[in-house]
Structures are given as structure tokens and as C-alpha cells.
Amino acid sequence: MTQTPSSVLSSDYPVSERCRLRRNPKRAVTDRAAVHAVLDAGLQCAVGYVFDGEPYVTQTAYWREGERVYWHGSSASQMIRRLKGGIPVCFTASILDGLVFARSGFHHSFNYRSVVAHGIAQEVTQPAEKLARLKAFTDRLAPGRWEEMRPPTEQEMKATTVLALALDEISCKIREGGPVDDADDMDAPIWAGVVPVALVLGTSITDPESRIANAPANCLGTRLG
């Protein structure tokens, strides 16, 4: 799998008919750097596919490198085995940023950043590339930790499958800011505003058998949101 050099890419993603936002098109984001920023802020994705005519969705962790998103899983997992067959996939990542309290029920909303990508996932098979991708995933969660651990065994590599999806057909949507209410409701005697929400790290819990007593900085520095 070769990557298109970013120098030949337009700074905006093209908009396919399937990915054109029909509702609230003003929330659409096409700038590559902005879309990358949303993808890099997220950690969990939902991956949808069709099997036997029925829809299936699996939520899992992902990471982005260049113009691809990646996820991994047990080579024995149903989702992985089905997607390895080269079937269409819908990837979505969505970050919840806030609860928007409006003056009417109707205008309540959420602030969020989301990306949808359509395509066919490809397995990363080349051993060195696969290792590099898994290292990148580890670095996303704990920079430097990969080098602190023993390398994966051949058996572990076989038991793990890495899938890649090119960001060829995407849409990105961001809702931010306060409530947008009807003019007639503005004097309603009710609080209006936003309560931000964010995924945050808590206090680390050291495994009773850990030979190191305290979590190092790289395990506590994960970027979330």
C-alpha cells in the first residue's frame, strides 16, 4: 500500500454525493487539517458493514496516520475476518463536546465533532509496516512505551490484524457554540447555555504485581478529545 504524497492532495477533501451533508450543511468541514484534527482527538470509532444482507456495527479503537485511519483486532474476530474479505465499510468517529440547553426542547442540541468515511478496508500485511502501525497506535496512547516493551512475538503478530481505510470519501461535521433559539423564546425565564463534556483521565491504578510503583508520564499523557 503506497500513500498518495500529501503534496499532490488538495487542502480540502472532495465531497461525494453520498457524503454531502444535507442537514445543517453549514456544519460541514472539508479542510484536511481540520478533519485530521478531529480524527486525532478521537479514540473510539464505530465500524459498520453488511453481512448476509444485515447491518453490523463494532465499536473499537482507531488511530490516524496520513490519509488513512487504522484499527486492529484479534485475527479471529468476526468483524476482522469479514472486513478482510474486502467489503464496503462505514467508519464513524464522534466526539461529544457539550450539552446545549436551549429555551425550548426542540432547540436542545449537542456540541460534537464527527467524521464518517466510506470505503473498503485493507489489511496491513507487510510485517515491517504492520509493526510500524502498531507502534504508532501505542505512541498515540503512550508515546515512547513501544520501546520500553519487549517486541511482539511472531505468534502475537499473527493473532493481530491491522486494517487500514483510506480517507478517500469522507464527511466531517462540527457543531459548536451556544443554543440557537427562536426569537419568540428569548425572554423565557429558563437558563440557556452549554455544559461542556469531555473524556478525561482519572487517577491511575497500579497493578498489584507491577514491578514499577507509579504510572509514568507517558501513560498519563494520552490526548483525549
Add this chain to the structure above:
Amino acid sequence: MTQTPSSVLSSDYPVSERCRLRRNPKRAVTDRAAVHAVLDAGLQCAVGYVFDGEPYVTQTAYWREGERVYWHGSSASQMIRRLKGGIPVCFTASILDGLVFARSGFHHSFNYRSVVAHGIAQEVTQPAEKLARLKAFTDRLAPGRWEEMRPPTEQEMKATTVLALALDEISCKIREGGPVDDADDMDAPIWAGVVPVALVLGTSITDPESRIANAPANCLGTRLG
């Protein structure tokens, strides 16, 4: 839509072939109360369906009442219009609880609680029931706020669609606790443990035009996770 009286339900969900957990079956949860607790802790779901043979996934907010999950949206939304047609849907809700740092890359994991439900969503059409469902959603986010607001107009009700999915065919999976490492790795000089993560509420931001200066307790008491 009548609800099966809970008195005739077994305390466990049945396990369909499609929903049987093949990987890590020890993480499976079938107890209804435990599954309800996971669903009630989540706020965001991913809804997958098939259209023109292709997979689509939409992330949106949901709530649970009894043996159903509900989500809503603009009646003009593509997802809503397609699902109203009565096509199979895969609903997933997943709550990330922690980053699990193991002694090898292979055994790194996430703590999470997740539910998958398959079925056909039904539109809630009866006006009084639809109002009751929307009130329940508001109550889930801000108990008591529904009564503080003007009632929805007929036009707003028309512009909003509520969908229900019966929890007839579900699977639920919970991963909790610390890393599970290979015996040979236990002495590795590397920190092992869990960094909890949680979605938390931040400091409220009052709309500049709000007639009430401070967010009331019910807007700040949303249960997340």
C-alpha cells in the same frame, strides 16, 4: 406499540446465534438489570443500517425505557427516513472506562461496557406517547427541565421523529480490571495498570442572552458513564 410486561420476562436476555460472543465469552453479560445499567450509563450510540447494499452508520444520542432503546432526529434526516421504512438496524452503545497498560503490547486493552442490539426500529407515532418519550429523554439529561419549558408546537413535533428498538436480540460485553499478562512477562521492568477514563461535565457556559445567570442543578446533574 405495547411493551411486554416485565413480570413475564426472564431475568436474563436470551442469546441468539448472531449475538453469541465468540471472542472472550467470559465478558458476556445477559442479566437484564446489568444490561439496563450499561445502557443507562451511555448517552451516545452508533446506529448501522444497509441502504442500496452499502453500510451506513450514524452516531446520535439515545435513551432507554423498559425493554426499548430510543433515539430521535429530524424527520428530514436521511437516517431517520430510511429507518422509518422498517429495515434491519444494528444499535451499539459503548462506554470507554479505562486504558489498560500491560507488560507487552499484545495484552494492552481497554476497559469498556458495550451493548449491541439487532432488530427493526419502529417510529413512535402516537402523539401522547411521543411526547412522553421526548420528556423521558429530557429527564435523562436534565430532570424537571421539561416542565420548565413551553410545550413543543405541532410543527416541532412533526419535524421530530422518535424511533424505538426493542431489546429482543442483544449482546452485552464488559471488560474491567487490570492487565492480564503472560507469566513470562510479569517481571518486566515496566509499569502495569489501568488509567481510568470517564466522560465528565465541565463548567457551564451561560448564553450571553440567557435571562437566568447560572446553570441550575438539573442541567449539571446529567449522569454520564
